[in-house]
Amino acid sequence: MRKAWINAEIWNKEDTAFLTEDEHIVLTGTTEEVLAEADKDTEIIDLHRSFVTPGFIDTHLHLAGLGSFKNGVQLYQCKSVEELLERIRRKAETVHSGWIIARGYNEEYFDIPVRPTRQMLDEVSRDLPIAVIRTCGHVMSVNSKAMELAGINETTTVEGGKIDFEHGFMDENALSLIKGAYGNIDMNTLKEWIMLAAGELNRFGITSCCSDDYVSVVKDWKMVTDAFMQLSYQGKLNVRVSEQCEFESPQDLASFLDEGYTTGVGDDYFQIGPLKMICDGSLGAETAAMTKDYPDHPGEKGILIYEDEDLDTYVQLANQYNMPAICHAIGDRTLDQVLNTFEKYVLPGNPLHYGIVHCQIMRPDQIQKVIDMNLDCYFQSLFVDDDAQILPQRVDEKLAECSYPYRTLFHHVLAGNGSDAPVTIPDALRGIYLAVTRRSTTTGDTMNPAECLTVDEAIASYTVNGAKLMGREDELGEIKAGMLADFTVMDKNLTKIPVEEILSTKILMTVSGGRIVYGE
Ligand SMILES: [Zn+2]
Structure with a gap:
């Protein structure tokens, strides 16, 4: 036609x-x-x-997670913990079984910034398990029923995470205990959620995305891959997806590689992208791993998710199959760890396209290393909305100046934009606006204006650069014969x-x- x-x-x-x-x-x-x-x-x-x-190409988000979010209780723009509880209560009144998953609150916008507790959630329901996930996706609050079903008691501990049994707080890896208890959803539900999310992306003008799904809503890389491939084959996938492949264990990665999957495998609408590693938490939840203490919490430096050797095991394994790694690094301590690992595997010029996801707290020496190694950068200007306000509370003034260095990265390495949805709403136009202004639309706070992009650069960060990060610049990112x-x-x-x-x-x-x- x-x-x-x-x-x-x-x-x-x-x-x-x-x-x-x-x-x-x-x-x-x-x-x-x-x-x-x-x-x-x-x-x-x-x-x-x-x-x-x-x-538009969104270079980092979670499609299945976005679909699940659209399907659960949405807590965006909650102004108080009472409003949050009320939204969950309304849902609890309409369901009689199964988990209630609520997500998207940010206590920085509450009149009084409190984290919902087990006791508060128990008041909503003692019979239905409830999990409330902060907007960043790195911390959670649960009620007693949820902990009971997940088998968590006063003595439960978890590596790379923190459990506060008394208050029902789960941080980082502790979330996986609760997520494991949600029970697996079936293939049809997974496909529905993916299509729901794809429709949401289309609404914002997005036609392609890099998506991280293997350990988000179902912990089964094979099932997720099959779901995408079937949707693609049936012509039902309305966004082109490059999968950022995250795994629960090196054994899972090994069996994935063993079955012949590696970067580039796939078809027009679904392709395997790089190995994705989440190496620390978020700035909002103060779980991002920092070199210095968080100023408002002396002694607190955030959480490194992997031991150096473990990170190395994954990256080395993937590297043997020409599969590059991209690492979620928000704090500067994490970035040190990631750069040390990368130095062992990245060839001059970075032909395999190793990369850093988020690129937030970066010291000048680290920015220089990223440039010297020519690492790809996946940033999210949409984070300015929430982070412009908290950045000065999390790091000293000098470090704040050189953090979120979008312009520097855009001009020196391959840098693409994205939303990390459902962490933010994947509104690409808002993302362009925030890349250009670096001024929060919610609080009016700004980040170092020297790192603003021009409108053309911001559009490029959502189009041609995204195509390059997907390894598909010969087919995508330009209006051309x-x-x-x-x-x-x-x-x-x-x-x-x-x-x-x-x-x-x-x-x-x-x-x-x-x-x-x-x-x-
Ligand atoms: Zn993410």
């Missing part, structure tokens, strides 16, 4: 139109040139001077409007492989 998309303003191009044939772009040019190639079977779509960019027909149509030209208007810009249409998957 041929379609002529005419009268557009195309980002970074003189062209005003393009012709697609099935899933590819076959010609770009002026509206007249493109219409000249149309025949009687060509569908003509007049874009009325709308703005067209390559489809030969490329896949993935693009996003907006009502305003982001490069020509006052920055504030980016927030009110509307996604009119999202197109994947020539098919309209959102809008009309």
Whole structure:
């Protein structure tokens, strides 16, 4: 099927139109040139001077987790612990069995910043197990029933995590005890959640993503891979996915590699990406591993999830199969650990594309090392909304200045943007706005303005750079003949409007492989 998309303003191009044939772009040019190639079977779509960019690419999120989040109790924008409990209570009144999973609160926005406790959740229900996950996904509060079902008592401990039995607090690896008790969902539910999340991404103009799913809602890499591959094969996956492969044990990674999976394996809509390692916690929950104590909690330096040797075991194993590693590193102590490991495996120029996910607390010497090793960077400008306010409370002024160094990274290494959804709502336009302003839309706090991107750079961080991080820059990230027909149509030209208007810009249409998957 041929379609002529005419009268557009195309980002970074003189062209005003393009012709697609099935899933590819076959010609770009002026509206007249493109219409000249149309025949009687060509569908003509007049874009009325709308703005067209390559489809947005979110380079780090959790699709299955986002689907599960959309399916559970959503706690975004809760203003008090009472409101949080009320939202959970409303859900508890409508269900009679199974777990209640609530996620997305941030106590920094409460009138009084408190963490929900076991006692509070017991008041909501003593019969239904309840788990409440903070927006960052690194800490959780549970009720007594949840701990009972997970087999947790006063003496339970967990490596790489912390349990406060009295208050029902679970940190880092302790979450997996509770998640293990949720019970596994079946294949159909998993597929439904993935499609629910993909629909959500399309709504924000996103056509591709790098997604980390193997240990989030089902701890079964094979089942997750099968779900994606079946959806892709059936033509039901409306976002292209590069899987950031996280594993529970080196044995799991070994059996994955043993079955012939490694980076690049897959098809048009689902491909295996790099090995993903979560090496510390979050800044909000003060579980990110720091060199210095958190100023408001003397003696507290956060949590390193892996021993050096364990991290090394994973990375070495994957490296033998040409599978690069990308590591979640938020605190500077974690980044030291990751850089030390990488130094053993990354070849000059980093041809395999090893990378750092989040890139938040970084010292100047570490930034220089990242540049020297040419490491890929996966950052999330959407974090500015929550973190601009807390950064000055977490690190000293000098370190705050050089942290979240988006501009420096963008100019020196391959750096792409993303949402880490469901940690944030995967609103790419808001992400572009925050990369350009570094000013929180919720609190008005700003981060070092020297690290702001231009609008063009911010769009590139969501398009062409994302395509490169997926290893698919020959097919994605540009409106050009030969490329896949993935693009996003907006009502305003982001490069020509006052920055504030980016927030009110509307996604009119999202197109994947020539098919309209959102809008009309
Ligand atoms: Zn993540």
